[in-house]
Amino acid sequence: MTKLGVGVVGVGMMGKRHAENVCRLVPGARLVAVADADRERARQVAAELEVENAYDSVEALVERNDIAAVVIASPAKHHAHAIQAAAAARKHILCEKPLTTSLEEADAALAAVTRAGVCFQIGHMRRYDPAYAAAKKRIEAGEIGAPFIFKAIGRDPEPPPPSYFEAGLEATIFLDSSIHEFDLARWLMGDEVAEVHAFAAGLGAAEYAGLDPVDAGVVNLRFSRGGIGNVESFRHAGYGYDIRTEIVGSRGTIQVGYLRQTQQVVLSAAGAAYDVVDHWLVRFADAYLAEMRDFVETLRTGREPRVTGADGRQALAISLAAQRSCREARPIAVAP
Numbered sequence: 001m002t003k004l005g006v007g008v009v010g011v012g013m014m015g016k017r018h019a020e021n022v023c024r025l026v027p028g029a030r031l032v033a034v035a036d037a038d039r040e041r042a043r044q045v046a047a048e049l050e051v052e053n054a055y056d057s058v059e060a061l062v063e064r065n066d067i068a069a070v071v072i073a074s075p076a077k078h079h080a081h082a083i084q085a086a087a088a089a090r091k092h093i094l095c096e097k098p099l100t101t102s103l104e105e106a107d108a109a110l111a112a113v114t115r116a117g118v119c120f121q122i123g124h125m126r127r128y129d130p131a132y133a134a135a136k137k138r139i140e141a142g143e144i145g146a147p148f149i150f151k152a153i154g155r156d157p158e159p160p161p162p163s164y165f166e167a168g169l170e171a172t173i174f175l176d177s178s179i180h181e182f183d184l185a186r187w188l189m190g191d192e193v194a195e196v197h198a199f200a201a202g203l204g205a206a207e208y209a210g211l212d213p214v215d216a217g218v219v220n221l222r223f224s225r226g227g228i229g230n231v232e233s234f235r236h237a238g239y240g241y242d243i244r245t246e247i248v249g250s251r252g253t254i255q256v257g258y259l260r261q262t263q264q265v266v267l268s269a270a271g272a273a274y275d276v277v278d279h280w281l282v283r284f285a286d287a288y289l290a291e292m293r294d295f296v297e298t299l300r301t302g303r304e305p306r307v308t309g310a311d312g313r314q315a316l317a318i319s320l321a322a323q324r325s326c327r328e329a330r331p332i333a334v335a336p
Contacts, residue, residue: 003030004296007067007091009058009082010074011036011045014096017281018071021292023049029069029296035061037074058082062089069119069299071292072096076175080105087116094295096123097183098175098319099312103335106316110309121295121305122312124183128294129287135247135254136188144249147189150221150229151246152181153257155237157278165211173200173217173233174322181231181245182318183311185221188247189229192314195222197331198322203236219322240276241283 008019011034023031033053036042046054055061062070062085069092072082080100086093093113099122100106113120126132139147154177185193197220202213215236221229244257261282265274277283298305317335325332 004028004299005030005032005064005066005068006071006296007031007033007035007061007064007069008071008073009035009061009086010072010078010096011042012073013281015071015073016045017288018073018094018292019045019049019051021289022071023051025289026293026296028300029292032067033061033064058085062086062091068092069094069295073123076101080109083109083120084112087112087118087120090116090118092119092299094121094123094292095312097312098179098316099309100316101175103313103317103320106313110313113309119299119305120309121298122307122309122315123291124180124187124307124311124315125284125287125291126180126184127187127287127307128290129284130290131256131258132184132188132245132287135245135256138254139188139190139247139249143252144247144254145251147191147247147249148227149246149248150185150189150223150227151248152184152229152231153242153244154178154181154232155234155242156280157237157240159205159208159215159235162208162211165208172212172319172323173214173235174198174219174319174326175316177233177235178217178219178231178322179315179319181233182219182322183315184245185223185229185231185318186311186314188245189223189227191223191225191227192336193221193229193318193334194224195331195333196220196318196322196325198325200326205236214326217322217326219325240278241280242277243283 006022006029022029035055039056042054070086072095200214200217202215217233219231246255261275261277321332321334
């Protein structure tokens with residue numbers, strides 16, 4: 001069968017990984033072009049991946065007839081525009097989280113997708129991580145009974161550089177970090193988050209003065225069917241990239257996550273030591289690849305995407321409710 005032509009919009013760290021996967025590790029796809037607002041960055045990535053076509057806008061990329069699908073990995077504030085441009089050109093879409101930065105933009109973008117009749121998948125890649133996928137199957141099989149409590153920890157070793165916030169990207173820990181856990185909460189609990197109560201704090205690092213003051217967030221969750229949960233996010237862990245989740249059910253508990261990268265412990269006079277996961281592209285490398293392979297297979301077989309625009313919208317709704325809860329210091333109902 002003919003390989004699916006794919007273009008990647010936004011080739012920073014995340015977009016470049018998507019482009020690498022399409023180019024080298026997804027047999028049913030062919031990387032046709034990349035685009036980035038930084039034209040030189042686009043040319044650099046294209047040259048590295050031996051792709052001839054590099055552009056500085058989504059409009060230029062989607063004009064190509066040999067591109068059937070577009071992967072959007074640009075900053076979140078540009079997602080709505082990129083989705084609408086790709087949909088207008090009748091391209092299928094895989095868009096990184098968050099879907100957009102407001103529900104109004106999300107609804108307009110999803111309406112454009114519906115009008116165009118194209119496939120749309122949102123990039124909540126943790127659903128493709130082998131450990132999380134196995135946990136979901138065990139929960140669905142009833143091994144822990146009815147899930148009742150959801151607990152998650154998401155700690156980064158250090159925050160993004162100041163330029164990340166100066167550029168007006170996802171300058172909130174709820175949209176940038178906690179949104180992963182919010183999506184997992186809906187998916188693993190098999191229920192909707194009805195209400196959130198969020199708290200946030202900052203260490204006051206001098207290099208981030210005047211930018212996003214929030215370094216830590218804690219969000220309590222109430223689910224529609226009575227379950228409860230808690231999500232913690234932190235940007236200054238220092239020791240490594242620490243992602244852990246626990247689902248407590250009526251007959252058992254499932255814990256997902258690990259910190260040790262290799263199964264090796266060094267014992268010496270100084271004590272015991274082992275390495276840790278140090279980056280999200282290391283921890284979720286398999287998930288990103290499985291996500292891309294599944295997206296391509298979805299398009300080749302005509303099936304419905306496993307992670308839909310509605311999933312992306314609801315994770316965004318929870319994030320925005322948490323942001324508002326923190327600002328107003330009260331519980332906030334999540335928009336259905």
